[in-house]
Amino acid sequence: xxxxxxxxxxxxxxxxxxxxxxxxxxxxxxxxxxxxxxxxxxxxxxxxxxxxxxxxxxxxxxxxxxxxxxxxxxxxxxxxxxxxxxxxxxxxxxxxxxxxxxxxxxxxxxxxxxxxxxxxxxxxxxxxxxxxxxxxxxxxxxxxxxxxxxxxxxxxxxxxxxxxxxxxxxxxxxxxxxxxxxxxxxxxxxx
Amino acid sequence: xxxxxxxxxxxxxxxxxxxxxxxxxxxxxxxxxxxxxxxxxxxxxxxxxxxxxxxxxxxxxxxxxxxxxxxxxxxxxxxxxxxxxxxxxxxxxxxxxxxxxxxxxxxxxxxxxxxxxxxxxxxxxxxxxxxxxxxxxxxxxxxxxxxxxxxxxxxxxxxxxxxxxxxxxxxxxxxxxxxxxxxxxxxxxxxxxxxxxxxxxxxxxxxxxxxxxx
Numbered sequence: 001x002x003x004x005x006x007x008x009x010x011x012x013x014x015x016x017x018x019x020x021x022x023x024x025x026x027x028x029x030x031x032x033x034x035x036x037x038x039x040x041x042x043x044x045x046x047x048x049x050x051x052x053x054x055x056x057x058x059x060x061x062x063x064x065x066x067x068x069x070x071x072x073x074x075x076x077x078x079x080x081x082x083x084x085x086x087x088x089x090x091x092x093x094x095x096x097x098x099x100x101x102x103x104x105x106x107x108x109x110x111x112x113x114x115x116x117x118x119x120x121x122x123x124x125x126x127x128x129x130x131x132x133x134x135x136x137x138x139x140x141x142x143x144x145x146x147x148x149x150x151x152x153x154x155x156x157x158x159x160x161x162x163x164x165x166x167x168x169x170x171x172x173x174x175x176x177x178x179x180x181x182x183x184x185x186x187x188x189x190x191x
Numbered sequence: 192x193x194x195x196x197x198x199x200x201x202x203x204x205x206x207x208x209x210x211x212x213x214x215x216x217x218x219x220x221x222x223x224x225x226x227x228x229x230x231x232x233x234x235x236x237x238x239x240x241x242x243x244x245x246x247x248x249x250x251x252x253x254x255x256x257x258x259x260x261x262x263x264x265x266x267x268x269x270x271x272x273x274x275x276x277x278x279x280x281x282x283x284x285x286x287x288x289x290x291x292x293x294x295x296x297x298x299x300x301x302x303x304x305x306x307x308x309x310x311x312x313x314x315x316x317x318x319x320x321x322x323x324x325x326x327x328x329x330x331x332x333x334x335x336x337x338x339x340x341x342x343x344x345x346x347x348x349x350x351x352x353x354x355x356x357x358x359x360x361x362x363x364x365x366x367x368x369x370x371x372x373x374x375x376x377x378x379x380x381x382x383x384x385x386x387x388x389x390x391x392x393x394x395x396x397x398x399x400x401x402x403x404x405x
Contacts (some may be wrong), residue, residue, distance in 0.1 A: 024370070031210070038262075041262065042266075045258065045261055045262045047255075049253050049258060052252060053253055056249045062273045066270065067269050067274070069268050070269045071268060071269055071346060071360060071361065072207070072268055072345045073345055073347070076266065082265055109205070112382055123287025177317060
């Protein structure tokens with residue numbers, strides 16, 4: 001082999017027939033690898049699609065994976081890169097969904113307590129988005145009969161539904177209940 | 192009303208056929224020109240708009256045919272969230288605009304067929320084509336008419352027997368697309384692995400029927 005390498009690196013010397021045949025075999029041998037990578041990409045794409053559907057209606061999640069400069073036939077290295085980026089994206093999305101599911105669960109717990117004891121959650125407003133659901137419904141803890149209810153401590157949870165019409169002006173400012181990850185509910189101390 | 196579909200099978204370059212089993216192109220020829228969409232077709236478009244809602248769009252990529260195109264996009268180096276597959280592009284438009292907007296009889300026919308079947312369709316001017324349609328990789332020095340510069344070697348294109356007519360799932364070469372004065376229209380269906388032949392035939396048939404509506 002050293003002889004062969006020296007002759008090749010010397011330049012201008014053609015590879016012997018056996019070496020040329022070996023080289024062509026090595027190139028042809030990449031096709032099964034490409035085929036396997038494409039199969040893996042297909043599986044990961046299915047998983048990403050399922051995550052996309054399960055994530056709805058949550059917004060602000062990054063789904064994109066860097067394109068490979070196509071449309072063209074990609075080599076093994078490029079297919080590997082796409083596969084790896086897809087796998088990374090799936091892991092990221094799963095992480096984000098896990099965090100949001102935690103926050104939404106905590107918000108649902110707060111909502112249950114708020115409905116049971118509205119006077120302990122004065123002016124708190126929880127929307128469908130906060131509990132991971134679709135729509136514009138929200139629950140709002142407000143005094144019954146305005147100022148009188150405020151003075152007397154007559155609180156109730158008012159449930160609103162329906163999305164505003166497009167002509168109804170700008171969307172009201174969000175008053176989402178946000179519970180930071182890893183910390184206790186801000187309402188725990190009230191209970 | 193046209194009831195018989197004459198679909199022709201195109202060619203795929205051997206290297207692509209080996210790499211992508213299932214990749215195929217079929218086409219049919221229709222009479223032009225394509226003018227304003229007739230009322231029955233616009234009505235059908237409205238009905239499809241009414242039937243198609245957010246749930247369909249969200250779960251679309253879980254359905255076999257849209258998923259097959261997404262996978263193929265990934266495999267050829269396109270990100271289907273940036274370069275949308277034809278059916279997802281239409282679904283997005285439906286969500287953004289509140290309905291499928293009528294443009295011309297050909298556009299409406301393609302929209303109906305794509306939404307109903309999920310199959311990717313393209314249209315070309317038949318009189319500007321030479322020979323059979325096919326899918327191949329571009330050679331050195333080749334370009335797409337109307338676009339500056341050369342195509343990177345190996346770019347996947349839809350071509351006739353002389354030149355590229357458009358990128359596979361991309362721009363159409365200048366002068367090869369359909370114009371109001373086009374007399375004969377070639378509608379091509381691009382099939383990838385996972386898309387059944389019957390869906391391709393249905394897509395071409397739905398387009399043919401929609402183009403025959405008066």
